[in-house]
Every structure is written in C-alpha cells, then in structure tokens.
Amino acid sequence: MPWSGFDLINRFNAWKKSEDAGRVFTVDTEGVAEIAVTGLAWRDRVYQQVFEEAAVDLAGGLAAWSDSRSGKRRGKRVGFPQFKKKTANSPSFRLRNKHGKGHPPGIRVGDNGRPRSVTLPGLGQVRVHDDTRRLRRMLANGRARVCFATVSHHGGRWWIALNVQAAELHPERQHSTRNDSDAxxxxxxxxxxxxxxxxxxxxxxxxxxxxxxx
Structure with missing residues (x-):
C-alpha cells in the first residue's frame, strides 16, 4: 500500500465504513438481531480533519523510517512509527484552516466581538486566556494567516497553539545586519x-x- 498522506486518508475513509472497523447490532423483543451500524460507530462524532492530519503525520513518520533505513536520511536512526500511549503521551490533535471561496476561514481569532477566543472547525468558539490583540491586528491587516491549530492537553489544561504565516517585520524594527568582524x-x-x-x-x-x- 502506498504511504503518502493522500493514500492513507483514502484507505482510512474506506476502512472506517467497512465491517472490519466494527459492527453494532440491535436485538428486538423477539430476539432477532440486525446490523444497525457498519464501521466505526463514533466516526461522525470526531471531526474528519483529525483523522486526516493523523494520516499525514503517519505518512511523514513512515517516510522518515524508510529513508533512515535505506541511508537517505542522515543523523540518528529513525524507528518505525509507534502508537501513542495514553499514559505516556499528552492527548493532542491538529486542525487545518480550510475555507472555500466566499466563506470565512475555519479558524478565527476574536470572532463575534469576543477578543479572547478562538473559533475551531467542528468545535466552535473556545475561550482562551491570553491576549490576542496583536494577532488580531495582523490578521485584520492581511499581514498574517493562520495555517493550522494544534489542541493539546497537559498540566490539567487544554492548550491551543496556532501556526501562523506572518509578514516580515518593518525594516526599522528588524535587527541590523551583522558585520562579519563583529563577534x-x-x-x-x-x-x-x-x-x-x-x-x-x-x-x-x-x-x-x-x-x-x-
């Protein structure tokens, strides 16, 4: 099976609706059993992008393992991807900022007059602790664009990290060019x-x- 993110996403989408992913039976009062759900019974309760981003990460891990094994990748040897353990890893997932033409982006900051909030696709508006003023200004002026959001849980709290593509600072605010003789x-x-x-x-x-x- 190909290991690209696109191929893994298609393979998972086909598997999650098949009998291999599971079946839910219902039994009537006469004891007759019928199949109620075929596939992952909870698949509609999880946003599709969570599965897709996990498949993309798996594709990257498989590519790194394959390149390391064949000698194409330098540095420390990379092992085969492993499943995360609930007791050893912090729960996390990633969402891309997708939006169609004429529609607002899926990930929005300070929406509906609530400055300290982030709107996530499939989850809605979430209140955040930090001040988002500088980021909101850059987004409003077209100087920044949210690429994706990573939601993680550690320290008893949920955290949202936004990956942002931003314009370079004004030349007056950039560090001066370093002279080669300046140690x-x-x-x-x-x-x-x-x-x-x-x-x-x-x-x-x-x-x-x-x-x-x-």
Whole structure:
C-alpha cells in the first residue's frame, strides 16, 4: 500500500465504513438481531480533519523510517512509527484552516466581538486566556494567516497553539545586519532535546551550543 498522506486518508475513509472497523447490532423483543451500524460507530462524532492530519503525520513518520533505513536520511536512526500511549503521551490533535471561496476561514481569532477566543472547525468558539490583540491586528491587516491549530492537553489544561504565516517585520524594527568582524552581533537561538540550546547566525554558522546536564 502506498504511504503518502493522500493514500492513507483514502484507505482510512474506506476502512472506517467497512465491517472490519466494527459492527453494532440491535436485538428486538423477539430476539432477532440486525446490523444497525457498519464501521466505526463514533466516526461522525470526531471531526474528519483529525483523522486526516493523523494520516499525514503517519505518512511523514513512515517516510522518515524508510529513508533512515535505506541511508537517505542522515543523523540518528529513525524507528518505525509507534502508537501513542495514553499514559505516556499528552492527548493532542491538529486542525487545518480550510475555507472555500466566499466563506470565512475555519479558524478565527476574536470572532463575534469576543477578543479572547478562538473559533475551531467542528468545535466552535473556545475561550482562551491570553491576549490576542496583536494577532488580531495582523490578521485584520492581511499581514498574517493562520495555517493550522494544534489542541493539546497537559498540566490539567487544554492548550491551543496556532501556526501562523506572518509578514516580515518593518525594516526599522528588524535587527541590523551583522558585520562579519563583529563577534558580539545578533544570533538566532534554537532550543532542542539532544542539544539544549544552539546559537547560530543567519547563514547557519554555529556560534555556541549548550548540552543538557545528565
């Protein structure tokens, strides 16, 4: 079976309506059993994009495993994708910001006069804690676009993280160009796992790194 996200989505859509996904029977007063539902009985209660984004993530994991196994992928060896465990992983799902021509986007910030809210497809308007003023201004001015939203649960709370494609800052607010002879110029900071912090210049030259304590 092909491993692309598109193929996995089509395969799952066909499977979720088949008998292999399950069947629900009803029994009348005379003891006669009939099939009431074929497939996943709860599939209509979960937004379709949740399944689709999971299939896309699986396709990416399979591609990384295949490339690592064949030697096309450098770095640490990537294992075969594993199912998440409820006791070890935080529940999360992702929603794309899809909308047709002439229709509002599926993911909206501060809709219906409620500044501290995010509207998600299939869920509706959700109240949020943080101030969304700066993001709302950029969205209203066309300087930003919400690509997708990731909803996760940890620390006893639900969190919404928005992936936003934004325009570059005004030249007056950007960092000045770093002189090659300036050892104390601006650097970008990337936080990771195997290496806690890496500081590098715009061309990717690594200036410093800090490894986590064992």
């Amino acid at each position: 104390a110029g601006w650097v970008g900071v990337d936080r990771g796992l195997s290496t806690f912090v890496v500081a590098a210049t715009a061309d990717g030259t690594e200036r410093a790194s800090l490894h986590p304590k064992s």
